[in-house]
Structure formats: C-alpha cells, structure tokens
Amino acid sequence: MRKLISVVLIAMMLTAYLTGCGGDSGGSSTEDRTDLIYRVKSEPPSLDWCAVSDLSTWSILNQMADTLVMKDEDGNIVPGLAESWEFLNDNQTVRFKLREDVKFHNGEMMTADDVVYSLNRAIANPITVLSTTAMKEAEKVDDYTVDLHLKHAYEPILECLLGSHTFITSQKAVEEMGDEAFGRAPVYSGPYQFESWETGDNVVLVANEDYWRGSPAIKKITFKIIPNANTAAIALETGEADFMEDPDSSDRENLINSDNLACYETYQAGTFYIAFNNAEGRFADERLREAVCLTVDREAIVEGSFGGNALAISNPFPPTVFGYDENIKTKEQDIERAKELVVEAGYPDGLTVDTYVSDDPMYLRPTEILQSQLKEIGINLNIIKQERGVFMTQVYYNMDYELAVGSLIASYKDADYEWVEYHGSEAGSFNYLLTDVPEINEYLETGRYSTDKEVRQEAYTNLAQYIVDHSVICPLFIRMNTIICNKDLKGVVPDDLARYHVFDYSW
Numbered sequence: 001m002r003k004l005i006s007v008v009l010i011a012m013m014l015t016a017y018l019t020g021c022g023g024d025s026g027g028s029s030t031e032d033r034t035d036l037i038y039r040v041k042s043e044p045p046s047l048d049w050c051a052v053s054d055l056s057t058w059s060i061l062n063q064m065a066d067t068l069v070m071k072d073e074d075g076n077i078v079p080g081l082a083e084s085w086e087f088l089n090d091n092q093t094v095r096f097k098l099r100e101d102v103k104f105h106n107g108e109m110m111t112a113d114d115v116v117y118s119l120n121r122a123i124a125n126p127i128t129v130l131s132t133t134a135m136k137e138a139e140k141v142d143d144y145t146v147d148l149h150l151k152h153a154y155e156p157i158l159e160c161l162l163g164s165h166t167f168i169t170s171q172k173a174v175e176e177m178g179d180e181a182f183g184r185a186p187v188y189s190g191p192y193q194f195e196s197w198e199t200g201d202n203v204v205l206v207a208n209e210d211y212w213r214g215s216p217a218i219k220k221i222t223f224k225i226i227p228n229a230n231t232a233a234i235a236l237e238t239g240e241a242d243f244m245e246d247p248d249s250s251d252r253e254n255l256i257n258s259d260n261l262a263c264y265e266t267y268q269a270g271t272f273y274i275a276f277n278n279a280e281g282r283f284a285d286e287r288l289r290e291a292v293c294l295t296v297d298r299e300a301i302v303e304g305s306f307g308g309n310a311l312a313i314s315n316p317f318p319p320t321v322f323g324y325d326e327n328i329k330t331k332e333q334d335i336e337r338a339k340e341l342v343v344e345a346g347y348p349d350g351l352t353v354d355t356y357v358s359d360d361p362m363y364l365r366p367t368e369i370l371q372s373q374l375k376e377i378g379i380n381l382n383i384i385k386q387e388r389g390v391f392m393t394q395v396y397y398n399m400d401y402e403l404a405v406g407s408l409i410a411s412y413k414d415a416d417y418e419w420v421e422y423h424g425s426e427a428g429s430f431n432y433l434l435t436d437v438p439e440i441n442e443y444l445e446t447g448r449y450s451t452d453k454e455v456r457q458e459a460y461t462n463l464a465q466y467i468v469d470h471s472v473i474c475p476l477f478i479r480m481n482t483i484i485c486n487k488d489l490k491g492v493v494p495d496d497l498a499r500y501h502v503f504d505y506s507w
Contacts, residue, residue, distance in 0.1 A: 035219065040056040040060065040226075041227055047183055047203070050121055050125045050128065050179075058164045059498075062501060063191065064186065064190045066190050068082040068085075082098055083098065088147075092153055096145070097145055098115060103212070104189050105208060106170060112143055112144055115138065116139065117169070118171070128165035131160040131166060134151055134154040134160070154448070163497070173186070189211075190503075191216045202224050203222075217505065232247070237261070245483060245498065263484050267480060269318050273316070273405075274292060274296070274405060275403070275473055277403070279435070279436070286470055287344055291341035291342050293330060294335070294337055294341070295333065297373055298475075304365065305365035305369060306362075306479065313476065313477055313478055316467045316472075317415055317464055318410065323416075324460075325461040328464040330475060335376060350377075350380060351379060355381045355402070358388045395432060396432050399432045415447060418444070421433060422435050423435075423440070423444045423445075435472060440466060443459045443460070446459035489505055490507065
C-alpha cells in the first residue's frame with residue numbers, strides 16, 4: 001500500500017495519521033544505496049549561516065552544522081554540542097558545559113573559543129536578530145564551559161538556540177578563509193561535510209565519519225538545484241531526484257499517487273495574512289482594515305490557491321507555538337457591514353488600491369482570489385506582480401505599500417517571535433506593519449520579560465485578541481510543509497519548521 005503520511009494540526013495538538021494512496025510498496029530496489037539526491041529550488045547565496053535567510057540554503061546547512069541543544073523525537077529539548085546547562089544570575093546567564101569529543105570538518109577539536117566566537121558572531125549579525133535579540137554576549141569560562149549572558153531573563157532562550165541562526169562554526173576556519181571563501185566551502189561539525197559546489201547545478205556533501213553521534217547511513221547527499229517546480233516533479237517521478245520539499249499544488253496529487261513516492265506533511269509553524277500599513281496611507285484607518293477582514297472568505301482562498309491543502313485560520317498565531325489560544329477568533333464574514341465601513345471611511349464610490357505581490361504562487365494565487373472578493377465591497381485591487389526580491393524590498397524593507405499578502409514563519413516556537421513584527425521599537429525595521437500601539441507593546445513586553453508561563457500566556461492571549469479586534473492584520477491560512485520522497489527512504493518525519501535531518505534517514 002502506498003503511503004501518504006500526514007501530521008495534521010488540530011488546535012494545540014499534532015495528530016499523526018496514515019492514509020492509503022493505492023499501489024504496493026513491495027520489495028525495495030534501493031536497499032544497497034547510500035546516496036540521496038535532494039532537490040532544492042534555488043542557488044544558495046552562501047553556505048555561511050550568518051549570510052543567508054532562505055529555506056533552500058537552510059535545507060543544506062541543516063545537514064552540515066550543529067547547535068548547542070537539539071530536540072528529540074518527542075519534541076523535548078536535549079543536549080547537542082552542550083552536554084548540560086544551568087541558569088545563573090537570576091536566569092540572565094546560561095552556563096553551557098560543552099562536549100569534549102566534537103571535531104570540526106577540518107579536523108580541529110571544538111572548544112569554548114569556537115562557541116563564544118559563533119554566538120557573538122550571531123549576536124552582531126542583523127540577519128540572525130530574530131533569534132538573538134535577547135542575547136547580550138557569550139563569554140568563555142574555561143576550555144569547555146561557556147556563559148551566554150542575556151539582556152534579561154528570557155523564557156524561550158533554549159528554543160532560540162535550536163535553529164540555523166545559532167549554528168556553531170570553526171573560528172579558525174572563518175578567520176583564516178574569510179567570510180566569502182568560508183561561504184563557498186564551509187567548516188562545521190555536523191554529520192555531513194562540504195565536498196563540492198557546481199554553480200547552477202548542485203552542492204555535494206559527504207558523510208563526516210568522525211561525527212560525534214556516529215557515522216550516518218546515507219554517505220553522500222547531492223543537492224540538485226531545480227528552480228522549476230514542474231521540472232522538479234518530473235525528476236522525482238523518474239527517479240532523478242529522491243527528496244523534494246513543498247511541491248507545487250498543481251503537482252501534488254500526481255506525486256502522491258505515484259507508485260514510487262511517499263508524502264509526509266504537517267502544518268507550518270507560521271501564518272499567511274493580509275498585511276496593512278497601519279501608520280501611513282488609507283489603511284491607517286481601522287474602518288477600512290475591518291472592512292477587508294469582514295469580507296475575506298478564507299476557505300475559498302485555501303481551496304482556490306492550494307486545492308484545500310492548507311488550513312484556514314482566524315488567529316494571528318500558529319497552534320504549535322507557545323502563546324496560542326484556540327479561543328481567539330476573528331469576526332464572522334459580514335459583507336453588508338463591510339460595505340458600510342467603506343462608505344463611513346469616506347469612499348462612497350469605492351477605491352482602487354495598488355497591491356504588490358511576489359511572483360511566488362503561494363502569494364500570487366491568494367492575492368488574485370482576494371482581488372475578486374474585495375470587488376464586492378468596492379475595493380479594487382490593482383495587482384502589481386514582482387520578482388520575490390523586488391517585492392521583499394518594496395514591502396518588507398521600504399514599507400512602501402498599503403495592503404499585501406504577507407507571511408511570518410516562527411524562528412522559534414514561542415509567540416515572542418512576533419515581537420519583531422508588532423513592537424513599536426521595531427517599526428520601520430522588521431515591523432513593516434508600522435504598529436506602535438501602547439497596548440500591543442505592553443502585551444509583548446509582558447510576554448518577553450516574564451518567566452511565569454501563566455502570565456506570559458495571558459499576555460499573548462490579550463495580544464492576539466487586540467490584533468483581531470482592531471484588524472491589525474487579517475489572518476488567512478497556514479500552509480503545509482510537505483515532503484515528497486522515494487517510498488523506500490526510511491526515517492522521514494515532517495516538521496513544522498522544515499528542519500529536516502538526513503542523518504536520521506536510511507534506505
């Protein structure tokens with residue numbers, strides 16, 4: 001029986017289920033293989049984790065680099081490069097005792113100097129600020145002990161140390177090679193090490209036989225760069241690729257019905273929504289924002305954009321992050337009231353709005369459906385399609401927009417990750433919504449500075465309620481993180497943060 005494996009999110013719980021897709025997995029013709037061909041959609045700009053923020057590159061880096069802590073199969077935080085830790089100084093310092101058997105890919109042993117260098121490099125880097133914002137500095141205690149000093153006690157600090165923003169790097173390699181050369185042939189401590197990079201075609205990693213957790217079963221990974229989703233789907237079906245993240249929705253059904261493939265899915269720890277410029281332009285008027293929110297048909301957007309393979313939401317936070325409250329709901333659809341609000345805002349004849357959108361289908365398709373829906377209340381969207389980089393600059397960096405379909409993926413699974421998008425101190429920086437609202441700031445500050453879980457949960461409940469009550473954004477959907485791979489590949493598990501580890505796989 002072919003396998004379609006999905007992990008479906010319901011409220012605060014993940015429930016795994018197995019569903020048949022026809023066919024028979026039968027005997028394996030891959031039992032002697034030790035290689036894996038992993039499709040990525042774009043060329044890495046660099047393989048230096050301090051220089052990148054795209055998911056395709058992280059797919060490669062996740063195989064090469066390690067963090068101080070990691071998660072086990074039950075989601076518990078467990079030792080990684082740090083064998084233990086303790087909180088000191090009223091929880092404003094975390095002291096890590098490091099493993100003494102970790103060897104970098106250049107043969108050098110990891111010491112506290114490398115960890116201090118890596119953490120301080122992250123703290124100083126604007127790309128990694130999403131995870132390091134509460135960190136002050138790292139300090140060496142002895143050769144295998146490091147203190148991480150925080151700006152204040154910070155409940156989600158260990159969550160922040162799990163991801164690609166805090167990979168541990170060989171200090172000697174970076175300083176001797178320089179940032180640019182390091183980015184082309186990096187040195188980490190993970191289960192796979194860099195072998196080659198053929199620009200425009202592939203990146204090849206090979207097993208690190210000295211890995212502290214043991215040698216991986218898969219000995220070679222070829223990351224095949226295939227930008228076109230349809231071409232990638234064909235490569236998967238013909239066996240020219242073994243593993244692919246997030247196929248185009250138009251290919252998904254054919255892929256999961258293939259005799260040779262398996263599908264693993266879970267809802268993403270992140271949300272897509274309608275972003276409004278809350279400070280400048282016409283949507284600084286809450287009445288217009290509310291009119292849009294009262295008009296949107298989320299289920300129609302999910303069905304039309306993804307064939308139903310996404311989750312319509314009315315909450316600004318995803319269910320798998322701390323701080324989510326299932327009781328938070330947006331107002332019910334009310335077209336007549338929406339029309340009245342447009343008139344009350346001063347537009348009896350309606351209005352035309354330029355909306356910028358990335359050419360990525362996951363943004364473009366929802367925007368096109370939204371365009372059709374908003375016509376009913378007299379808001380005419382003039383869609384201006386842009387290459388993703390241009391769109392990011394226009395909307396996220398220059399904040400030159402009125403309304404756009406945006407997204408924010410959790411960099412760690414705590415509602416504190418929303419600080420950068422809503423807090424007034426970030427307005428004009430990461431906060432492209434341009435909110436500087438006393439109530440929002442207060443809820444975020446309480447959630448960040450308190451170490452009492454009940455106090456923090458109440459703060460994030462209040463924050464979510466304020467966001468929906470005042471139409472700060474309009475929540476739309478959570479998309480799927482999907483893996484399509486060769487059915488004989490074992491150990492594959494979907495992940496809501498798309499952190500996949502080939503170390504756990506085998507044929």
